[in-house]
Amino acid sequence: xxxxxxxxxxxxxxxxxxxxxxxxxxxxxxxxxxxxxxxxxxxxxxxxxxxxxxxxxxxxxxxxxxxxxxxxxxxxxxxxxxxxxxxxxxxxxxxxxxxxxxxxxxxxxxxxxxxxxxxxxxxxxxxxxxxxxxxxxxxxxxxxxxxxxxxxxxxxxxxxxxxxxxxxxxxxxxxxxxxxxxxx
Amino acid sequence: xxxxxxxxxxxxxxxxxxxxxxxxxxxxxxxxxxxxxxxxxxxxxxxxxxxxxxxxxxxxxxxxxxxxxxxxxxxxxxxxxxxxxxxxxxxxxxxxxxxxxxxxxxxxxxxxxxxxxxxxxxxxxxxxxxxxxxxxxxxxxxxxxxxxxxxxxxxxxxxxxxxxxxxxxxxxxxxxxxxxxxxxxxxxxxxxxxxxxxxxxxxxxxxxxxxxxxxxxxxxxxxxxxxxxxxxxxxxxxxxxxxxxxxxxxxxxxxxxxxxxxxxxxxxxxxxxxxxxxxxxxxxxxxxxxxxxxxxxxxx
Ligand SMILES: Cc1cc2nc3c(=O)[nH]c(=O)nc-3n(C[C@H](O)[C@H](O)[C@H](O)COP(=O)(O)OP(=O)(O)OC[C@H]3O[C@@H](n4cnc5c(N)ncnc54)[C@H](O)[C@@H]3O)c2cc1C
Ligand code: FES
Ligand code: FES
Numbered sequence: 225x226x227x228x229x230x231x232x233x234x235x236x237x238x239x240x241x242x243x244x245x246x247x248x249x250x251x252x253x254x255x256x257x258x259x260x261x262x263x264x265x266x267x268x269x270x271x272x273x274x275x276x277x278x279x280x281x282x283x284x285x286x287x288x289x290x291x292x293x294x295x296x297x298x299x300x301x302x303x304x305x306x307x308x309x310x311x312x313x314x315x316x317x318x319x320x321x322x323x324x325x326x327x328x329x330x331x332x333x334x335x336x337x338x339x340x341x342x343x344x345x346x347x348x349x350x351x352x353x354x355x356x357x358x359x360x361x362x363x364x365x366x367x368x369x370x371x372x373x374x375x376x377x378x379x380x381x382x383x384x385x386x387x388x389x390x391x392x393x394x395x396x397x398x399x400x401x402x403x404x405x406x407x408x
Numbered sequence: 409x410x411x412x413x414x415x416x417x418x419x420x421x422x423x424x425x426x427x428x429x430x431x432x433x434x435x436x437x438x439x440x441x442x443x444x445x446x447x448x449x450x451x452x453x454x455x456x457x458x459x460x461x462x463x464x465x466x467x468x469x470x471x472x473x474x475x476x477x478x479x480x481x482x483x484x485x486x487x488x489x490x491x492x493x494x495x496x497x498x499x500x501x502x503x504x505x506x507x508x509x510x511x512x513x514x515x516x517x518x519x520x521x522x523x524x525x526x527x528x529x530x531x532x533x534x535x536x537x538x539x540x541x542x543x544x545x546x547x548x549x550x551x552x553x554x555x556x557x558x559x560x561x562x563x564x565x566x567x568x569x570x571x572x573x574x575x576x577x578x579x580x581x582x583x584x585x586x587x588x589x590x591x592x593x594x595x596x597x598x599x600x601x602x603x604x605x606x607x608x609x610x611x612x613x614x615x616x617x618x619x620x621x622x623x624x625x626x627x628x629x630x631x632x633x634x635x636x637x638x639x640x641x642x643x644x645x646x647x648x649x650x651x652x653x654x655x656x657x658x659x660x661x662x663x664x665x666x667x668x669x670x671x672x673x674x675x676x677x678x679x680x681x682x683x684x685x686x687x688x689x690x691x692x693x694x695x696x697x698x699x700x701x702x703x704x705x706x707x708x
Contacts, residue, residue, distance in 0.1 A: 237413055257416030257458070260449070280446035281513060293486070293515040299445040300516070303416055304438070304462060348512055369597045373510030 242306040246271070247315035255302045262286045264302035265312060273313040273343045277375075284374030287344040288312050294351035313343035316350065325394040326350050326387075335387035337378035345374050349388050353395055360392035411448035415457040422464055422546050422575060429571040430548055432457040437573060439482055439521035442513050459573075467520075467575060472497045477579045481520025481543075485532075486511065488519055497581045500588035504535045504606060507590060510598040520574045523559075526566045526630070529600040531590065533560055534631040536577065538606035538623035544576040551575070560630035584701065585611040585618075587694030589686040592626075593678055595669065601626050602670055605634075605682040609641070609690035611698050617646050622686065627679055628663040636660065637683060648691050655684035 237256035244251055246269060253268060260279075265271040265288070277283035279298045286297040289311040316324040323331065326349050336342045352370055353359060359367060367385050376384060415432070419425040429435050436444055436453060438460040447453040461467060467482035472493050479488060488494060489505040508514055508522070508531050522532040523543060536543075536556040543554050545568055559566050568574060582588060592604030603626040612618040620641040622634040636657035640646060646654065659676040666672050 240416065258411040258413060258448075260410070260445075263410075279449045281442060284512065287512060290516075294512045295516050296442075296512065298449070299441050301416075301438075301441070301445070301460075304441070304460060352511075370511075372597045373512045 240303050244305045245309045257303050259302045261300040261302050262297040271312050285344040287347040294348050326391040329387040329391035333387040334383040341376040348374050357396050360396050412454045417459045428459050440516045440518040442517035443525045475581050479519050479577045481574045483519045485514035485517045504531050504590040507531050519577050524574045529626040534623045534625035535606050537631045541579045545572040546575050547572040563629045585698045587690035589689035591685050603627050603679045605686045607686035607690045609694050611694045632661050634658045651687045655680050658683045
């Protein structure tokens with residue numbers, strides 16, 4: 225259990241107690257109501273994988289999962305998350321440190337250059353493929369549309385589209401294999 | 409950029425929420441936060457109190473009952489989009505929601521929040537107006553119902569009182585023999601549209617056009633009904649061969665001046681093109697629905 229009181233150096237706001245689950249661990253904290261989830265993750269919990277670009281919902285760099293769904297951490301107050309479950313990019317790797325299928329695909333397909341947008345893309349694409357395994361069959365144009373909520377200033381998106389497709393194929397193959405094993 | 413200091417209020421009932429609205433001079437309601445939190449982050453809005461609706465019970469119920477679809481104000485846009493019963497009752501709703509922002513935003517953004525926010529480019533207010541929907545608002549003296557026609561006043565401004573809370577949004581079930589279409593043009597998918605059109609078109613028993621309902625967003629200070637187009641559709645001679653000339657009657661509602669994304673003239677042309685497309689798609693779907701119904705009647 226992690227427990228601490230976060231106060232930014234410049235404010236003496238009254239605080240509220242919250243308890244939530246972050247990456248499988250229970251967390252209790254006392255936070256100012258105006259603290260954003262993005263800052264709570266980065267400054268309070270030291271989970272700096274979640275990046276902050278625009279702070280108004282446009283770039284997607286801060287995307288995390290809240291109660292199983294992708295969401296912008298810059299558009300959520302930490303106090304709203306009392307009782308919620310949050311997953312960040314730090315939780316994608318396997319217990320042995322191996323890359324998740326989506327992470328591995330981004331590396332294989334050059335889905336990143338500077339890497340600033342990458343955590344947000346990884347979280348959005350992971351949620352997308354959880355919801356819709358058929359992305360493997362989608363056209364490039366469709367994939368571009370499905371990931372249009374995240375911006376990248378470096379890659380020109382080709383690598384990201386390819387990575388999304390490769391990850392979708394890997395996940396589908398894994399699922400087919402698992403289904404085959406349970407049936408046979 | 410961070411929000412300025414505010415009092416955070418977490419009511420457990422709609423009465424408590426309204427009481428908090430009355431008690432504080434300057435309040436905002438936190439529903440999905442997808443429009444509110446950006447304005448807080450940039451200190452475009454510095455309210456005294458933020459009233460978070462998340463623990464108010466009943467605000468995310470969705471049910472189809474008779475001629476109406478009742479949608480709790482705090483229902484997530486994504487949940488309404490994925491609701492199959494709602495889709496069966498009125499397919500225009502899902503088609504419209506696909507144009508609202510990105511899935512990640514719709515995961516948090518709510519139906520009531522979008523309508524209360526009343527962005528003139530937003531799709532849901534336009535949908536509500538097109539369908540002759542209504543909303544329920546709770547205030548200090550109880551609940552009242554407001555017709556969509558009487559709701560939208562100006563850019564980001566509605567006839568909801570500052571001490572009221574929007575609790576429910578009601579969309580009519582799509583009538584029989586009716587086709588539908590939502591179409592818009594945005595520079596990137598998920599951006600606010602330069603212009604958008606919601607339409608329904610209802611056929612008479614003989615397959616001719618009985619009436620149409622159309623509304624547009626992004627073209628003036630509020631969503632707007634395309635009355636001139638609707639009037640022309642009532643004419644006995646209205647048929648698909650005249651859709652282009654009927655669509656042209658929409659152009660005059662545009663009041664948005666030339667801006668950084670396009671000229672006013674371009675927006676007028678765009679609107680006319682979208683109206684024509686919406687009419688054609690609605691016509692085609694209405695015909696398909698009417699034929700499917702007739703063949704069901706014949707076989708049974
Ligand atoms: C990147 C991005 C792109 C977007 N693109 C689009 C788009 O293309 N089309 C579109 O329509 N929207 C778009 N949006 C806005 C999004 O749909 C919002 O979810 C919606 O406008 C507001 O809903 P909300 O639940 O998030 O409301 P909030 O942000 O919580 O509230 C918005 C406003 O409404 C008031 N309010 C909220 N609920 C109530 C209530 N129950 N009673 C009274 N007042 C209330 C609040 O006081 C506040 O002023 C976009 C947002 C982002 C961040
Ligand atoms: S930092 Fe949250 S979307 Fe850009
Ligand atoms: S890799 Fe640099 S912003 Fe996307």
